[in-house]
Amino acid sequence: MEKEIINTKNAPAAIGPYSQAIKFQNLLFTSGQIPINPKTGELVNTNIKEATHQALKNVENILKEAHTSFDNVIKTTVFISDMKNFADVNEVYGEYFVNNKPARSCVEVKLPKDALIEIEVVAIVE
Template structure:
């Protein structure tokens, strides 16, 4: 079993003792991404639509660094600060997938890192 650390400057650096993602036997496990702009290091949380888009762009960068795409994603976990944002998050999220949607859960949580509104993690596999 080979464990590969995935790291890219095109996504925010980890803000703790963890990796952006780990790839094991062709399966990618990402850490949760929040809306940190990797270029500026600033949070983009003023609007839930833009915040969700930034999170998805960060995940896209991690996927790319691992040689994968959103079509390779098999599982998504979405953590929301407020379930009232579900529809708006879902609309932005859907623009990154075209068919064969991954399995997913969305849960409301009491608090997220840096007091963001949404955090998303993924599992991907290239056949």
């Protein structure tokens, strides 16, 4: 059984020895996506709602490249720099997970580039 590396120009390029995502059998595992605009390379970090949208758009573009969607996400991990932002993150997150409510963990951490948020997912690829 072989794994497949998933890569798209519509999400930030990996900046280290890792892949944007790996598909193994019918599962997709994404690397954490911070809110970098892939077109400009700039960090979207002015407020948590905009940052959350950008991180989720990056995840969405990786899902599309792997021929899946948010409807097939089964687990997410959300890393936030300040738990005080939890309600705002939840509000934006709910816009992307309308029909599907995957299992989720959310923790407060120090993030690369002092990003406000990082999101990774596991999804089924049909």
